[in-house]
Amino acid sequence: MTIQQVATEAGVSPSTVSNLLNGRNHRMLPETRQRIERAIDKLGYRPNRAARQLRTGRNTTIGLVVPSVGNPFWGALARHLESAALAEGYHVLLCNSERDPRRERDYVDELWADGVHGVVLCSSLPSLEHVMPLVERGLQLVAFDRTSQAGDPASLVSISVDNAIGSQLAAQHLTDLGHRRLAFVSGALASVNRKERYRGFTAALEQAGIDPATSVRAPVKGDADDFGDVEASELGRAAAAELLALEEPPTGIVAINDMCALGVCRGLRDGGLEVGKDVSVVGFDDIVLADLYAPTLTTVRQPMKEMAAAAFTQLRSRLDDSGPTQGQSLLFRPELIVRESTAPPAERTPS
Amino acid sequence: MTIQQVATEAGVSPSTVSNLLNGRNHRMLPETRQRIERAIDKLGYRPNRAARQLRTGRNTTIGLVVPSVGNPFWGALARHLESAALAEGYHVLLCNSERDPRRERDYVDELWADGVHGVVLCSSLPSLEHVMPLVERGLQLVAFDRTSQAGDPASLVSISVDNAIGSQLAAQHLTDLGHRRLAFVSGALASVNRKERYRGFTAALEQAGIDPATSVRAPVKGDADDFGDVEASELGRAAAAELLALEEPPTGIVAINDMCALGVCRGLRDGGLEVGKDVSVVGFDDIVLADLYAPTLTTVRQPMKEMAAAAFTQLRSRLDDSGPTQGQSLLFRPELIVRESTAPPAERTPS
DNA sequence: CGCGGCTGGTGCAACGATGCACCGCATGCT
DNA sequence: AGCATGCGGTGCATCGTTGCACCAGCCGCG
Numbered sequence: 001m002t003i004q005q006v007a008t009e010a011g012v013s014p015s016t017v018s019n020l021l022n023g024r025n026h027r028m029l030p031e032t033r034q035r036i037e038r039a040i041d042k043l044g045y046r047p048n049r050a051a052r053q054l055r056t057g058r059n060t061t062i063g064l065v066v067p068s069v070g071n072p073f074w075g076a077l078a079r080h081l082e083s084a085a086l087a088e089g090y091h092v093l094l095c096n097s098e099r100d101p102r103r104e105r106d107y108v109d110e111l112w113a114d115g116v117h118g119v120v121l122c123s124s125l126p127s128l129e130h131v132m133p134l135v136e137r138g139l140q141l142v143a144f145d146r147t148s149q150a151g152d153p154a155s156l157v158s159i160s161v162d163n164a165i166g167s168q169l170a171a172q173h174l175t176d177l178g179h180r181r182l183a184f185v186s187g188a189l190a191s192v193n194r195k196e197r198y199r200g201f202t203a204a205l206e207q208a209g210i211d212p213a214t215s216v217r218a219p220v221k222g223d224a225d226d227f228g229d230v231e232a233s234e235l236g237r238a239a240a241a242e243l244l245a246l247e248e249p250p251t252g253i254v255a256i257n258d259m260c261a262l263g264v265c266r267g268l269r270d271g272g273l274e275v276g277k278d279v280s281v282v283g284f285d286d287i288v289l290a291d292l293y294a295p296t297l298t299t300v301r302q303p304m305k306e307m308a309a310a311a312f313t314q315l316r317s318r319l320d321d322s323g324p325t326q327g328q329s330l331l332f333r334p335e336l337i338v339r340e341s342t343a344p345p346a347e348r349t350p351s
Numbered sequence: 352m353t354i355q356q357v358a359t360e361a362g363v364s365p366s367t368v369s370n371l372l373n374g375r376n377h378r379m380l381p382e383t384r385q386r387i388e389r390a391i392d393k394l395g396y397r398p399n400r401a402a403r404q405l406r407t408g409r410n411t412t413i414g415l416v417v418p419s420v421g422n423p424f425w426g427a428l429a430r431h432l433e434s435a436a437l438a439e440g441y442h443v444l445l446c447n448s449e450r451d452p453r454r455e456r457d458y459v460d461e462l463w464a465d466g467v468h469g470v471v472l473c474s475s476l477p478s479l480e481h482v483m484p485l486v487e488r489g490l491q492l493v494a495f496d497r498t499s500q501a502g503d504p505a506s507l508v509s510i511s512v513d514n515a516i517g518s519q520l521a522a523q524h525l526t527d528l529g530h531r532r533l534a535f536v537s538g539a540l541a542s543v544n545r546k547e548r549y550r551g552f553t554a555a556l557e558q559a560g561i562d563p564a565t566s567v568r569a570p571v572k573g574d575a576d577d578f579g580d581v582e583a584s585e586l587g588r589a590a591a592a593e594l595l596a597l598e599e600p601p602t603g604i605v606a607i608n609d610m611c612a613l614g615v616c617r618g619l620r621d622g623g624l625e626v627g628k629d630v631s632v633v634g635f636d637d638i639v640l641a642d643l644y645a646p647t648l649t650t651v652r653q654p655m656k657e658m659a660a661a662a663f664t665q666l667r668s669r670l671d672d673s674g675p676t677q678g679q680s681l682l683f684r685p686e687l688i689v690r691e692s693t694a695p696p697a698e699r700t701p702s
Numbered sequence: 703c704g705c706g707g708c709t710g711g712t713g714c715a716a717c718g719a720t721g722c723a724c725c726g727c728a729t730g731c732t
Numbered sequence: 733a734g735c736a737t738g739c740g741g742t743g744c745a746t747c748g749t750t751g752c753a754c755c756a757g758c759c760g761c762g
Contacts, residue, residue, distance in 0.1 A: 002718055013742045018720055027740055046464040050410075051718035053401040054747050064445075068430050070639065075426035079419050079447050091465070094415075094445040096430050113397040114442070233643050262643045269645050288421065292584050292613045294620055294645045353748055364712050369750055378710055402748035405717050 001045055010039035021047060053115050062315055063111040063119040065095045065104060071232075071259065072287040074122065077144065080308030081120060088316060097123075105130040112139055118315040120144050126191060128152055140318045142311045147192050148329045156327045157314045159307055163196035164203065166300040166334035170254045170282040171204030173298070173336055177344045179252035179280060183216040185239045185264055186256035187232070194256060197284065201254055216243065216250050232256075236263025237270070244271040251279055251345040258283040258290050258299055265293065265341065280342040295340035303332050352396055361390035372398060404466050413666055414462040414470040416446040416455060422583075422610065423638045425473065428495065431659035432471060439667060448474075456481040463490055469666040471495050477542060479503055491669045493662045498543050499680045507678045508665045510658055514547035515554065517651040517685035521605045521633040522555030524649070524687055528695045530603035530631060534567040536590045536615055537607035538583070545607060548635065552605055567594065567601050583607075584614030591618025602630055602696040609634035609641050609650055616644065616692065631693040646691035654683050 003021075007014040012032060019025060020036050039045075053059045064081055066074040082092045093116060097104040104123060108131045111119055118140040121131070126149065128141070135141055135153040143158040152158075167184075174182055184201045186194055202212040236255055240263070243249050255261035261283030265275045273279050276295040283290055286301035310330055318325065354372075358365040363383060370376060371387050390396075404410045415432055417425040433443045444467060448455040455474060459482045462470055469491040472482070477500065479492070486492055486504040494509040503509075518535075525533055535552045537545055553563040587606055591614070594600050606612035612634030616626045624630050627646040634641055637652035661681055669676065 003720095004718080014719080015721075015742055015744095016740090019741085022720075024721080027738085029740070032740080048405070048718050049465050050401045050404040051747090052720080054399070054405050054749090055718080055720045057747080059401075061444075069420050069426045069433075070423065070430040072421070072423050072426065075420045075423065075429075078426075078429075078445060079421040082420075082445055082447050083449070091461070092445050093412075094429060094433055094443050096433050098434070110442070114400050233639075262640070265645065266643055266647075275645075288584075289613070289640055292610075292617055294616065294626075296617075354750095355748080365749080366712055366714095366751080367710090370711085373750075375751085378708090380710070383710080399748050402717090403750080405719090406748080406750045408717080 001043060003045070003047070006036065006039045006043055006045045009043060010035045012036060057115070058117070058320070059115045060089055061091045061093055061114070061116050062312070062319075063093045063095060063108070063116045064122075065097055065107050065111075065119060066122045067099045068096050069094065070096075072289060073257065073259070073285050076287065076304050077122070077308055080305045081312055084309045084312040088312075090312070090316070101125055101130065108134060108139070112137075118142075118319045120311050120315065122146070128156070140315055142315050144307070144311055145193060147196065147331070148327065149192060152327070154327050155318075155325050157311075157318075157330070158328075159311050159314070159330045160193060160332070161300075161302040161307070161334045162331045163193045163334075164200035166200060166284060166302075167197040167254060168200035168204045169334065169336040170284065170298075170300050171201045171252075172207070173282060173338065173342060174252035174254070174280055175204060175208035175210065177252070177280065177342060179250075179345050180210060181215065181248060181250040182210070182252045182254065183243055183250035184254050184256075185236055185243075185260060187235055187260075197256060216246065232259040233263030233266070236260040236265075237267035238263075240264045240267025241271065244268070244273070249279075252342070253279065253281045255281065255283050258285040258287045258297065261297055261299065261341075262289070262293060265295075265297070276341045276343050278346050280345070282342060286337055290337070291339065293341075298339045298342040299337050301335045301337050303335070307332055352394060354396070354398070357387065357390045357394055357396045360394060361386045363387060408466070409468070409671070410466045411440055412442045412444055412465070412467050413663070413670075414444045414446060414459070414467045415473075416448055416458050416462075416470060417473045418450045419447045420445065421447075423640060424608065424610070424636050427638065427655050428473070428659055431656045432663055435660045435663040439663075441663070441667070452476055452481065459485060459490070463488075469493075469670045471662050471666065473497070479507070491666055493666050495658070495662055496544060498547065498682070499678065500543060503678070505678050506669075506676050508662075508669075508681070509679075510662050510665070510681045511544060511683070512651075512653040512658070512685045513682045514544045514685075515551035517551060517635060517653075518548040518605060519551035519555045520685065520687040521635065521649075521651050522552045522603075523558070524633060524689065524693060525603035525605070525631055526555060526559035526561065528603070528631065528693060530601075530696050531561060532565075532567065532599060532601040533561070533603045533605065534594055534601035535605050535607075536587055536594075536611060538586055538611075548607060567597065583610040584617070587611040587614025587616075588618035588621070589614075591615045592622065595619070595622040595624070600630075603693070604630065604632045606632065606634050609636040609638045609648065612648055612650065612692075613640070613644060616646075616648070627692045627694050629697050631696070633693060637688055641688070642690065644692075649690045649693040650688050652686045652688050654686070658683055 003014045003017050007017045017036055069075045069078050085092050095107040112134050120142045122144045141156055145160055147160045148158045189195050205212045255264050261281055264281055268275050268279050275281050283297045283299035286299045290297040290299045354365045354368050358368045368387055420426045420429050436443050446458040463485050471493045473495045492507055496511055498511045499509040540546050556563045556566055606615050612632050615632055619626050619630055626632050634648050634650035637650045641648040641650045
């Protein structure tokens with residue numbers, strides 16, 4: 001099953017087979033071409049990737065580094081990215097950083113050593129310094145769910161939803177319903193997009209004539225390492241408990257993401273409140289479960305499929321066309337999905 | 352950064368470096384060894400995988416073929432498998448079959464062409480005929496969440512929870528609570544473990560002195576291709592609607608998996624019933640969301656982490672030790688996790 | 703002294719694909 | 733006739749690592 005055997009079978013030289021395989025068949029007799037093609041599928045020949053990569057230095061694998069595919073949000077990204085890659089014959093090497101910065105860096109190093117030249121990085125870190133050395137050597141990086149920062153490598157592509165608009169939509173939805181006491185629940189505002197989401201939240205308040213200072217921001221629980229699935233929901237749950245302990249609890253809550261929102265809902269339920277009646281909750285992401293939960297969750301949808309496709313397309317074009325090496329930011333438009341978890345505020349704040 | 356440069360730096364031949372790298376250093380002077388080691392990390396040398404694989408035919412990548420990592424259950428598997436693999440320096444190539452048998456086969460072919468010799472296959476198919484040719488050529492296969500069948504390759508390892516025991520625990524829990532009218536909700540019983548789960552369900556009924564014939568089995572909605580996340584939940588939702596339309600609706604429901612159970616809960620809620628009060632629901636898998644849902648879901652836990660670790664261990668031992676080539680079935684013990692979605696039956700069947 | 707055996711390493715031919723440089727032939731042009 | 737040009741394809745060195753076969757040097761032994 002080597003190129004040699006195909007060549008022998010077709011009565012040509014290995015070079016000619018290689019030429020055909022690599023599209024250098026401008027000046028090849030149609031007859032020759034057919035002989036080779038027949039030989040190829042008679043023998044069931046498949047080029048050896050290792051040999052090909054050794055020779056060319058290229059390969060058709062991209063890396064995906066996510067905090068954890070156990071989290072449905074990242075799972076969805078993995079699924080769509082893989083799907084887009086498959087369509088072009090690319091493969092996806094999956095790496096769960098488990099929110100460990102060191103592991104994240106080690107993974108990128110490993111990928112590079114494996115000959116992977118393009119990586120979609122979903123970093124939980126505000127700085128990308130740890131991968132700079134490789135970027136300088138030619139690693140193509142797409143940052144997902146993280147907008148570009150001043151210190152980022154010049155060639156970086158970042159793909160993200162417009163977080164500020166998203167949470168603004170969320171908060172606006174609540175103020176439109178008549179809510180005046182709102183809370184924003186999140187872990188530490190360590191990452192860029194968390195800050196953005198908070199900014200959108202306060203912008204909406206101001207627009208509605210509410211002094212952001214009077215709005216409650218749920219106390220920050222974790223530090224920077226609360227990017228997980230379990231962590232996010234537990235954070236939400238704990239935050240809900242704290243909010244309920246306030247003298248005048250908020251009637252509307254915007255959560256940093258859906259898993260967190262689900263945790264908030266659970267925490268409110270622990271406190272005897274009914275979500276979508278006593279208190280309104282809005283999430284962010286629109287994971288599959290948002291529409292399954294009881295009550296169904298009002299949330300801000302990220303166009304995940306399109307974003308994943310864009311991530312792959314960007315990487316691909318920089319990988320083989322040696323396309324634009326210039327950095328670029330793609331901001332996708334989020335969409336508010338209204339479901340049952342939001343409603344006008346109850347007449348009285350429940351005890 | 353080649354082995355040559357390391358050799359030059361250390362004043363030895365490439366062969367010697369290679370020997371050290373591959374543990375053939377029995378008769379090597381400690382001094383020589385140190386010189387090489389110093390050279391390696393002075394130059395930051397990393398062996399070129401492509402070259403190594405070309406030469407040896409081996410590699411340290413395993414394939415994982417799942418229906419879709421968008422589904423939290425498979426996401427969790429991916430996460431734990433990847434984690435186990437990482438600890439031994441292996442990588443995981445992720446493949447979403449999207450429940451398409453053809454895509455499943457194509458993926459396995461691709462993996463083989465990539466030099467991947469070990470694959471964890473989460474097949475939605477009852478027969479593994481489509482990958483037999485490669486197994487005969489030496490592909491090591493671990494079937495996950497699918498017990499061995501008569502026609503399976505002799506070398507196949509299968510890893511699964513004991514499905515019959517699991518659903519028996521689930522149904523028994525309901526009968527112990529006093530439920531007498533039970534339903535089993537599932538898609539087509541096309542796969543092995545679905546049949547097993549159904550078997551455990553009926554076994555529990557018999558043990559409780561209930562004639563399985565009088566128990567309701569929710570009508571099958573999909574065909575064989577309802578293994579997805581969205582599909583499973585929608586199936587559950589539709590099934591719940593149908594069950595509610597019966598003259599005497601069941602008071603206890605066992606679902607084929609958690610996503611399906613969540614769909615059932617949603618369907619019951621659509622019908623105005625309260626889960627955990629009017630009707631009891633038991634799931635299967637214990638995904639993270641089972642504990643987040645409202646009400647929290649009673650379910651049968653699969654020891655996912657251990658199962659994933661076992662999958663990797665099995666594969667690994669067959670890959671490099673050329674360990675036992677004999678097939679093997681590993682059945683893990685499931686555990687019933689009681690939460691809020693189950694309770695004694697209400698006094699009267701609600702209208 | 704001469705031979706065998708051990709020690710600590712080295713030489714070299716692969717693995718399979720690639721793509722540049724090159725080649726023989728025929729045709730066209732002046 | 734002499735030279736350039738186009739056509740259809742081939743030769744060969746190369747990518748980085750591996751591991752078998754081999755080799756010098758030394759020791760001990762009869």
